[in-house]
Amino acid sequence: MPKPLLGEQYSDLEQQDGALQFGMWVFLGSELLLFSALFALYASYRSMYPADFEQAIRHNTLVYGTANLYLLLTSSLCAALAVWAMRRGRPRLTLGLLATTIVMGLGFLVIKGAEYLVHIREGALPGRYYHWHELPSFGANRFYSLYWVMTGLHALHVTAGLCVLGWLSLRVMKGAYSVEHHAGLEMGTLYWHLVDIVWIFLWPLLYLS
Amino acid sequence: MNELLRRLLFLPPQASTISSSVDHLHYVVILTTIASAIGLSLLSLYWIVRYRRRESDDIEPPAESAPTTSLWVELGIAGLLFALFFAWWIVGFGQYLRMRVAPANTYDVYVTAKQWMWKFAYPEGAHSIAQLYVPAGRPIRLVMSSRDVIHSFYVPDFRLKQDVLPGRYTTLWFEAPTPGKHEILCAEYCGTNHSTMRAEVVVLSPEDFGRWLAGRGGDPTTAAPPDGDPAVVTSVGPGKPMSLERVGEQVAAQVGCLRCHTLDGTPHIGPTWAGVYGTQVPLADGTHVLADGEYLTESMMDPMVHIRAGFQPVMPSYLGRLQPAETAAIVELIKSLRDVQAPSPGVVPPSQQGLAPPGVTVMPRMQGDVRVGPNGPEVPQP
Amino acid sequence: MSTPRPTPLSSYLIVYAVLIILATMSLGYSLLHLPGGLVVSLVVASVKAMAVLWIFMHLREQRISSALAMLLAVLWIALLGGIMVTDVVTRRTFPERPRPTGEDGFYQR
Amino acid sequence: MTNPAPETAPVLPIAGDQPDYLHWTSGVSSWLFTRDHKRIAIMFYVAVISMLGLGGFFALALRTELLTPGRTIMDATTYNRLFTLHGVTMVWLFLIPSIPTVFGNFLVPIQIGARDLAFPRLNLASFYIYLLGALVTIGGMVAGGTDTGWTFYTPYSDQTPTRLVPVLVGIFILGISSILTGLNFIVTIHRLRAPGITWRNLPLFTWSIYATSLILVLATPVLGMALGLIGLDHGLGLGLFDPAVGGDPVLFQHIFWFYSHPAVYIMILPAMGVISEIVPTFSHRRPASYMAIVVSTIAIAFVGFLTWGHHMFVAGISELDAGFFGALSMFVAVFSAIKVFTWVMTLRRGSIRFNTPMLYFFAFLFLFVFGGMTGVAVATQSLDVHWHDTYFVVAHFHFIMVGGSLTGFLAAAYYWFPKMFGRMYDERVGMVGAAAVFVGFFVTFMPQFLLGNMGMPRRYYSYPAHFQWLHVLSTAGAFILGSALLLALGNLLVALVNGKRAIANPWHSRSFEWLTTSPPPKNNFGATPNLSYSPYDYSLTEEQARAQASSR
Ligand code: HEA
Numbered sequence A: 001m002p003k004p005l006l007g008e009q010y011s012d013l014e015q016q017d018g019a020l021q022f023g024m025w026v027f028l029g030s031e032l033l034l035f036s037a038l039f040a041l042y043a044s045y046r047s048m049y050p051a052d053f054e055q056a057i058r059h060n061t062l063v064y065g066t067a068n069l070y071l072l073l074t075s076s077l078c079a080a081l082a083v084w085a086m087r088r089g090r091p092r093l094t095l096g097l098l099a100t101t102i103v104m105g106l107g108f109l110v111i112k113g114a115e116y117l118v119h120i121r122e123g124a125l126p127g128r129y130y131h132w133h134e135l136p137s138f139g140a141n142r143f144y145s146l147y148w149v150m151t152g153l154h155a156l157h158v159t160a161g162l163c164v165l166g167w168l169s170l171r172v173m174k175g176a177y178s179v180e181h182h183a184g185l186e187m188g189t190l191y192w193h194l195v196d197i198v199w200i201f202l203w204p205l206l207y208l209s
Numbered sequence B: 001m002n003e004l005l006r007r008l009l010f011l012p013p014q015a016s017t018i019s020s021s022v023d024h025l026h027y028v029v030i031l032t033t034i035a036s037a038i039g040l041s042l043l044s045l046y047w048i049v050r051y052r053r054r055e056s057d058d059i060e061p062p063a064e065s066a067p068t069t070s071l072w073v074e075l076g077i078a079g080l081l082f083a084l085f086f087a088w089w090i091v092g093f094g095q096y097l098r099m100r101v102a103p104a105n106t107y108d109v110y111v112t113a114k115q116w117m118w119k120f121a122y123p124e125g126a127h128s129i130a131q132l133y134v135p136a137g138r139p140i141r142l143v144m145s146s147r148d149v150i151h152s153f154y155v156p157d158f159r160l161k162q163d164v165l166p167g168r169y170t171t172l173w174f175e176a177p178t179p180g181k182h183e184i185l186c187a188e189y190c191g192t193n194h195s196t197m198r199a200e201v202v203v204l205s206p207e208d209f210g211r212w213l214a215g216r217g218g219d220p221t222t223a224a225p226p227d228g229d230p231a232v233v234t235s236v237g238p239g240k241p242m243s244l245e246r247v248g249e250q251v252a253a254q255v256g257c258l259r260c261h262t263l264d265g266t267p268h269i270g271p272t273w274a275g276v277y278g279t280q281v282p283l284a285d286g287t288h289v290l291a292d293g294e295y296l297t298e299s300m301m302d303p304m305v306h307i308r309a310g311f312q313p314v315m316p317s318y319l320g321r322l323q324p325a326e327t328a329a330i331v332e333l334i335k336s337l338r339d340v341q342a343p344s345p346g347v348v349p350p351s352q353q354g355l356a357p358p359g360v361t362v363m364p365r366m367q368g369d370v371r372v373g374p375n376g377p378e379v380p381q382p
Numbered sequence C: 001m002s003t004p005r006p007t008p009l010s011s012y013l014i015v016y017a018v019l020i021i022l023a024t025m026s027l028g029y030s031l032l033h034l035p036g037g038l039v040v041s042l043v044v045a046s047v048k049a050m051a052v053l054w055i056f057m058h059l060r061e062q063r064i065s066s067a068l069a070m071l072l073a074v075l076w077i078a079l080l081g082g083i084m085v086t087d088v089v090t091r092r093t094f095p096e097r098p099r100p101t102g103e104d105g106f107y108q109r
Numbered sequence D: 001m002t003n004p005a006p007e008t009a010p011v012l013p014i015a016g017d018q019p020d021y022l023h024w025t026s027g028v029s030s031w032l033f034t035r036d037h038k039r040i041a042i043m044f045y046v047a048v049i050s051m052l053g054l055g056g057f058f059a060l061a062l063r064t065e066l067l068t069p070g071r072t073i074m075d076a077t078t079y080n081r082l083f084t085l086h087g088v089t090m091v092w093l094f095l096i097p098s099i100p101t102v103f104g105n106f107l108v109p110i111q112i113g114a115r116d117l118a119f120p121r122l123n124l125a126s127f128y129i130y131l132l133g134a135l136v137t138i139g140g141m142v143a144g145g146t147d148t149g150w151t152f153y154t155p156y157s158d159q160t161p162t163r164l165v166p167v168l169v170g171i172f173i174l175g176i177s178s179i180l181t182g183l184n185f186i187v188t189i190h191r192l193r194a195p196g197i198t199w200r201n202l203p204l205f206t207w208s209i210y211a212t213s214l215i216l217v218l219a220t221p222v223l224g225m226a227l228g229l230i231g232l233d234h235g236l237g238l239g240l241f242d243p244a245v246g247g248d249p250v251l252f253q254h255i256f257w258f259y260s261h262p263a264v265y266i267m268i269l270p271a272m273g274v275i276s277e278i279v280p281t282f283s284h285r286r287p288a289s290y291m292a293i294v295v296s297t298i299a300i301a302f303v304g305f306l307t308w309g310h311h312m313f314v315a316g317i318s319e320l321d322a323g324f325f326g327a328l329s330m331f332v333a334v335f336s337a338i339k340v341f342t343w344v345m346t347l348r349r350g351s352i353r354f355n356t357p358m359l360y361f362f363a364f365l366f367l368f369v370f371g372g373m374t375g376v377a378v379a380t381q382s383l384d385v386h387w388h389d390t391y392f393v394v395a396h397f398h399f400i401m402v403g404g405s406l407t408g409f410l411a412a413a414y415y416w417f418p419k420m421f422g423r424m425y426d427e428r429v430g431m432v433g434a435a436a437v438f439v440g441f442f443v444t445f446m447p448q449f450l451l452g453n454m455g456m457p458r459r460y461y462s463y464p465a466h467f468q469w470l471h472v473l474s475t476a477g478a479f480i481l482g483s484a485l486l487l488a489l490g491n492l493l494v495a496l497v498n499g500k501r502a503i504a505n506p507w508h509s510r511s512f513e514w515l516t517t518s519p520p521p522k523n524n525f526g527a528t529p530n531l532s533y534s535p536y537d538y539s540l541t542e543e544q545a546r547a548q549a550s551s552r
């Protein structure tokens, strides 16, 4: 079993893993804060144009958004189980679960892309490009501007998360993790769960009236 | 005492009803600032000298000489200090509310800010640029909006300032007790000529003000709020057949060309479009170029290539911001203006000649009756 | 610091079931257009997020400082949003704030 | 001043006898690819001082232009770009990284008895990301720069004809570096403390870096997003804040200041940490209240997030919000005052050695109290209506950022110079330099308060003629200040090659970093020290402290 290297600044592996974990959480916190400005803008514009927002949400592509929610929730389960499997010493299972997660993540992006196409066809584009004749209100414009920026940033995170998962799969294939030492695997999947959590909040804001 | 401190602190004259009370708070706060900085420095200087390390001292002095301050003393001092700051806050916030909330029965003047000038419109229909005329002894409320970026209306003598925003109205009220002139400065950075975006408040006695207004008598239909609704943006929507020049005019208004260009021959930030087409245009490098469709298009898409003599290179590129059809429409508009004569500067149109005090320029009525709105100039529906 | 037992398989599956049920309930509530939709759906979302954090992300197995990082981030989002909203809803401008255009008025850019 | 300590200091058991960090390997790549926090700190040192020079150069150009009311040496567009670039360079390229990445990097691991930061490779990455960000930003400047002011207010930033995007991208990259640095410190301080160090005897400088890191991690992502949105508006014309499509530019100001007010504490807290080390060391006694400093450090970090709206009193925000922000600004100011009182009380009944770092402390004290109290003054709403966006505000923040933070930086540079480079600087030149910095500073920025009172707006290329004589005074001061800074830094450069060798603990401090040799060995200590006593416990003699630290 390969053993990860111990950095000379640590006294033991437990301390090293703990520091890595904690560092990852701080990173996730700052990643979440990246969205804070968008959430705050959403709240402000929504309180400026409440009726327009309601209307825009009712016209939004609920089916796509909801399908994506179920997909991400399920992929999150798979990612969590991948770690569980590694803890049980079943790297093959881990690999399979990671692959499933990746497929679901790709599915998310495909659905998202289809959804974007719908919006492009309608003309529900952000800001000055907005020209959807059905909802010619300032509020709807604000809603779709935020919709694009928020989902766009989230999609970037999904893409980054997929890269992380891909890299983890490679490492698993190489047998880099063991029952005792799989901090890297844990941390990589944490990122994926974060992507899931962000969507858990975007979904009600963008699709549920 | 007031006068002495005012001069010591280099404060300008107190020319509004609120300024002297603001200054009194100012004196208290600044004197405390100076006293605390000097006092604390002197105290520590005293201790630094008093407790200096002497040659004879062991480098390891006994520990008992180092008392710690008790928590209660710390809390007490902090509490006192907060009480002091909080008192300032109460007074300051009170004054702030007084500044922000206008009394009833104000005389309203509508202010439009744009890069880089101030325009004033009065309920009776008069307009003025760069000079704001107000009667003394009466609360004045300014209803302000910007055509382009954020500006800030600042009169040091009044101790008042308020940002002027596009797409929104902000208000500012004041009352100047005595006639006089006071500088208006733009206090929010707004581009190249931010520092010259200055104007003047001219406070007249009520009689003089009445006389001034009477002489300016505009027509009430174009008067008062230069635009009732800041959000009216007109449409280029489908289904309204319009001539190409008309479309060009609307596009030019909407994308903001008219912030810098005029249609009636008055020079502004950019050269006027009147009478340009087909002429030889003088360039900054001394050469000339024929103003044809190609040159006009290039000016929109890559304005830095040919810079017109006498103008700053400040025009943004509209590459990607204008649809080809829109570009064509603007070119068509400029073509249609080839025969408009530029009026010689300083001439007041006859309809508006009156008892204008010297130095007052009159806002030219624009070609096509472009209204000045916070979102840029607006063209009314045909 | 005693580490809790590693999370068993059943926990993951139960949490997953709860997530799906909650999501579906939230969806139903929204489709019925009942009052307070936004509040309800955000509360449900918070519960879901906590479930993911606690079980899927193993916060329960870790030191409290990790949870604190998340808590601070969430509080900070609420802080920024909350204060911005109080500004927007309490400021008096003239007229109120940028208003939508009229019936026919449809702005192009 | 006599120095009764023996010339040949005893070799400390806890330092071992490894070669020092400067010499244990050599060659360019041993520096460029090092993971040693001390070497990374030195690389940051060089970078950050260069940026100070660049920003200072811009400042002198600005001041020269302001000599006359009209055009002096440049046109308006150039001036507008220069003050933007001056602000951007000084804030993001110099001051925010300065003390944390140089002295924090060097000293935090030593002060907590660790061998390195938790993530040494990340630390090196922070440096290169910083370098990349700096290059992109400077590249953006060379490619034309931008003229929005360091605050990037929209809609002007949306419309500016200058090249905004490279500068935004550069600052965004710098932000990533900041976040990684902050993260590294937080994890290090939480997880790598040597046995014996708890939150109750953590050195005060480390506390301040910890609080700073919290702000870095909590605030910087918001800046990143704010810049991103401005970039989308300017680059792609999205119009997220454009009133023509229903947007509200004031919301951008909220987001920007949500970062930038806490950021001013990023800039001052480390300097306060430096002062909190210097005062006990040279007074030779423990701080009047360790707890007061710690509590106020943390309080500033958190309460500082609740005051951002004081930059927007006249921007058209609601009166309710304005009142709220005003009151909380008053509240957060009290914590700074607590620190000041604690430092001053620490002098009392000490055994004070007055030298260059202490002279910087003295300058800091006056300038920070003055600047801070003018902060309270501008936080008083009705007064800010007159002062907002005038030179009064310019003077306020230079008093704190130059008079406070830059002075703190210089104090740190002198105080830790023997530890970092193993040599002593020339005390007399150091004192003269410090005094000259103070005088130059005073002449530069005191007139600016008066200008502000008179109503001179900031970001003014040309100005009404009655402001001129104060501007001339200020410009003269700026050149004195510039020369004084060159003298102060030059003195250290000279000492680098010519200075006397320093012993491990030339100031007879009890703080933990002085336990190891000067300069420290690569692993900081020979063996993990046992630091279960207070770093300000002067009831222990130096030998007792050392024995305590090397006990098992
Ligand atoms: C390091 C940077 C730094 C720091 C620490 C501060 C600290 C403070 N600042 Fe400052 N500020 C800036 C940097 C900083 N500021 C910058 C860059 C700007 C301009 C931004 C721009 O627009 O470009 C600015 C602008 C600014 C404004 C906006 C002005 C305007 O644009 O209209 C305000 C308003 O409230 C303000 C307030 C304060 C307050 C209350 C503090 C407090 O934290 C100060 C607390 C300190 C003290 C109070 C001193 C200690 C006091 C004592 C020891 C008391 C003794 C008293 C007695 C004995 C009575 N600052």
Ligand code: HEA
Pocket (backbone or CB within 6 Å): D049, D050, D052, D053, D055, D056, D057, D059, D060, D062, D063, D083, D084, D086, D087, D088, D090, D091, D094, D095, D148, D149, D150, D151, D394, D398, D401, D402, D406, D444, D458, D459, D460, D461, D478, D481, D482, D483, D485, D486, D489
């Ligand atoms: C850390 C922050 C910092 C620092 C240190 C300074 C330092 C100085 N600043 Fe600046 N300043 C700002 C932050 C800072 N400033 C900000 C944020 C703004 C607002 C920008 C905006 O409006 O957007 C501003 C704006 C500003 C203005 C207002 C411009 C305007 O509104 O029109 C002025 C005018 O006098 C000014 C002057 C100075 C001067 C004379 C110094 C002097 O102290 C500088 C002295 C330093 C030197 C002269 C360098 C010394 C030389 C070396 C160290 C070289 C060694 C190096 C090598 C050999 C490689 N600054």
Ligand code: CUA
Pocket (backbone or CB within 6 Å): B114, B115, B116, B150, B151, B152, B186, B187, B188, B189, B190, B191, B194, B195, B197
């Ligand atoms: Cu208008 Cu500055």
Ligand SMILES: [Cu+2]
Pocket (backbone or CB within 6 Å): D260, D261, D264, D307, D308, D310, D311
């Ligand atoms: Cu602030």
